[in-house]
Amino acid sequence: MKPIKIGIAGTGVVASGVVNILKRNADEITRRAGRDIEVIVVSSRTRAKAEALVGNDVQIVNDIMEVARHPDVDIVVETMGGYEPAKSFVLEAIAHGKHVVTANKALLAEHGNEIFKAAQDKGVTVAFEAAVAGGIPVIKALREGLSANRIEWIAGIINGTTNFILTQMREKGWTFADALKVAQELGYAEADPTFDVEGVDAAHKITLMSALAFGVPIDFKAASIEGISKLAAADIAYAEKFGYRIKLLGITKRVSNGTTDGIELRVHPTLIPESRLIANVNGVMNAVLVKGDAVGATLYYGAGAGSEPTGSSVIADLIDVTRTITADPEHRVPHLAFQPDSLASIPMLPLSAVKTRYYLRLTAQDRTGVLADITRILANHDISVDAMLQTEVDDATKEAHIVIMTHVSQESNVDTAVSEIKALASITGGVVKLRVEELG
Numbered sequence: 479m480k481p482i483k484i485g486i487a488g489t490g491v492v493a494s495g496v497v498n499i500l501k502r503n504a505d506e507i508t509r510r511a512g513r514d515i516e517v518i519v520v521s522s523r524t525r526a527k528a529e530a531l532v533g534n535d536v537q538i539v540n541d542i543m544e545v546a547r548h549p550d551v552d553i554v555v556e557t558m559g560g561y562e563p564a565k566s567f568v569l570e571a572i573a574h575g576k577h578v579v580t581a582n583k584a585l586l587a588e589h590g591n592e593i594f595k596a597a598q599d600k601g602v603t604v605a606f607e608a609a610v611a612g613g614i615p616v617i618k619a620l621r622e623g624l625s626a627n628r629i630e631w632i633a634g635i636i637n638g639t640t641n642f643i644l645t646q647m648r649e650k651g652w653t654f655a656d657a658l659k660v661a662q663e664l665g666y667a668e669a670d671p672t673f674d675v676e677g678v679d680a681a682h683k684i685t686l687m688s689a690l691a692f693g694v695p696i697d698f699k700a701a702s703i704e705g706i707s708k709l710a711a712a713d714i715a716y717a718e719k720f721g722y723r724i725k726l727l728g729i730t731k732r733v734s735n736g737t738t739d740g741i742e743l744r745v746h747p748t749l750i751p752e753s754r755l756i757a758n759v760n761g762v763m764n765a766v767l768v769k770g771d772a773v774g775a776t777l778y779y780g781a782g783a784g785s786e787p788t789g790s791s792v793i794a795d796l797i798d799v800t801r802t803i804t805a806d807p808e809h810r811v812p813h814l815a816f817q818p819d820s821l822a823s824i825p826m827l828p829l830s831a832v833k834t835r836y837y838l839r840l841t842a843q844d845r846t847g848v849l850a851d852i853t854r855i856l857a858n859h860d861i862s863v864d865a866m867l868q869t870e871v872d873d874a875t876k877e878a879h880i881v882i883m884t885h886v887s888q889e890s891n892v893d894t895a896v897s898e899i900k901a902l903a904s905i906t907g908g909v910v911k912l913r914v915e916e917l918g
């Protein structure tokens with residue numbers, strides 16, 4: 479059979495992984511796909527760099543649209559990142575009847591509904607395994623392996639950069655800035671690393687998984703997002719005293735009970751019991767826990783970023799598309815796991831509706847009655863205390879830290895209580911609030 483012909487836009491970290499693996503494993507890949515997969519054209523802004531990667535036999539063009547419109551290309555790979563020109567490139571390729579493989583979660587989280595609709599109308603596939611948790615085949619698991627289940631929730635460490643930073647800070651005492659710099663050098667970070675650090679990248683990924691899990695349109699605007707830039711080393715240490723690790727988690731949950739029906743979608747630093755496997759996922763590694771009603775909890779672990787791990791997922795998509803390229807589009811696996819005419823309209827829940835356990839750290843002056851004031855406020859808002867710790871009073875500041883672990887409480891109640899506590903004269907250093915997830 480004649481080879482499947484690939485055009486690549488963007489020859490950076492991910493594209494290099496793709497090209498190198500395609501060369502090294504050509505034999506296995508052909509035996510699996512049933513046809514050779516051959517890169518015939520790449521776009522590059524720096525010709526020398528592209529030539530060093532693909533050699534002289536591959537056409538190198540300046541204009542990405544030449545890749546999108548190339549008459550011989552069957553599948554385009556989008557590894558530029560960002561919203562534009564990536565969006566125009568993908569839509570142009572679809573309009574020209576090309577299948578698309580992309581690693582770009584930002585693009586799909588913001589514009590996926592439009593892109594998948596265009597692909598559906600044209601009868602082509604847009605595949606994106608590399609976009610979520612890098613090399614881990616979690617999109618495949620959600621879309622195919624778990625398709626018998628009603629998904630209950632997903633919780634994942636889905637940003638390698640922040641997990642790398644948290645790990646180096648905790649294990650090696652690196653500063654935040656040094657750890658971020660190394661993550662950038664290793665090719666893990668986004669072009670704009672605030673996307674990593676502020677939780678936006680994780681929110682892009684959990685938004686896509688939420689749509690796949692619950693059969694709803696992609697709704698990035700509904701995500702509540704909090705990153706790790708304000709996380710204090712003191713809270714990591716106190717969490718450990720209670721037996722918890724702090725990880726940046728992307729969480730999506732279907733809440734369906736007598737009073738509430740909807741979907742939670744949130745990213746924030748989270749306390750996880752240290753006995754959970756996922757609490758021990760370190761460095762650039764990612765892990766995604768998916769709870770299905772039939773299968774129970776399942777865990778997917780592996781490298782969430784990096785050239786070849788991400789390239790591994792891009793090529794898995796290329797092989798999938800190659801295998802089904804001649805199939806009637808109606809018989810291909812739907813982009814978002816559910817048939818596009820069967821998407822549900824389930825409300826997205828605000829953060830204020832979340833019910834979980836909370837970690838609170840208060841910085842208080844050492845005055846009589848302060849603890850009584852705090853516990854009275856908590857009780858007034860239906861928040862019961864599970865455990866409490868107070869540090870010794872600092873000689874210089876006369877302040878102490880009071881750390882409180884609550885039982886399950888509602889976020890809106892906790893927020894009201896926190897603002898009342900902050901208003902107490904004895905609370906001089908603000909209140910830190912973190913969420914706790916048992917993930918059992």
Ligand SMILES: NC(=O)c1ccc[n+]([C@@H]2O[C@H](COP(=O)([O-])OP(=O)(O)OC[C@H]3O[C@@H](n4cnc5c(N)ncnc54)[C@H](O)[C@@H]3O)[C@@H](O)[C@H]2O)c1
Nearest residue numbers: 488489490491492523557558559581582665666783784788
């Ligand atoms: N690096 C990773 O570990 C990783 C993992 C998963 C997903 N991703 C995603 O993969 C995509 C690429 O990431 P990367 O790390 O390879 O980035 P990169 O910066 O290493 O490479 C991007 C490439 O695209 C080219 N490019 C960028 N803007 C362009 C434009 N406007 N016109 C033409 N060419 C342009 C650049 O010149 C470069 O060759 C992003 O969407 C990223 O989020 C990266």
Ligand SMILES: N[C@@H](CCO)C(=O)O
Nearest residue numbers: 637638639667668783
């Ligand atoms: N910047 C992302 C790349 C993988 O999507 C990360 O650190 O996880």
Ligand code: NA
Nearest residue numbers: 607610612614
């Ligand atoms: Na993946």
